[in-house]
Amino acid sequence: MKLTAPPVALWPARWALWATGRVSALVLPWLLAAAGIGAAGCDAGPAEGLQPEATRTADPLLGQRLVTQYQCGSCHAIPGVAAARGIRGPSLEAFGRRSYIAGHVPNRPEALVRWIVQPDALVPGTLMPSMGVSPGDARHMAAYLGTLR
Ligand code: HEC
Incomplete structure (x- = not known):
């Protein structure tokens, strides 16, 4: 036991x-x-x-294609966009480092989107025409221009 x-x-x-x-x-x-x-x-x-609202869902690579598609290059020289050698508008080289859009408006993503959709709403009398770009497409294009440094 x-x-x-x-x-x-x-x-x-x-x-x-x-x-x-x-x-x-x-x-x-x-x-x-x-x-x-x-x-x-x-x-x-x-x-x-x-991220700012304007670029949260933006895709720079898609923007690059859209810039080609909308033929922004008929008036602008744009690095990375084939055949974009236009001279009616200013070159968009290093646009991501630019302080102002069209010399007037501080270069912020939201403002750039509005510019691409309707330039004369931001700068009355500007020579850049409205191209019928939707805000969604403009967002992608603004993101692409922001990568140009
Ligand atoms: C018919 C010619 C033309 C076309 C097409 C055009 N632009 Fe422009 N763009 C201009 C002109 C002219 C200016 C200068 C406007 C000013 O300074 O008032 C300008 C200015 C700009 C600026 C500001 C440049 C700076 O130095 O401040 C941006 C950004 C821009 N355009 C983007 C675009 C994009 C993106 C597209 C395509 C959706 C486009 N443009 C299509 C003529 C054009």
């Missing part, structure tokens, strides 16, 4: 160990997963607020 006593006395302790092992094996992954989801949710928030 004396020999069997210790193991019996240890049973509750063993069970407790086994039980905690089971519980943590089941619960820990859930806790980690929940923490992971929480962290991802936090990351998404601020990152979205960093």
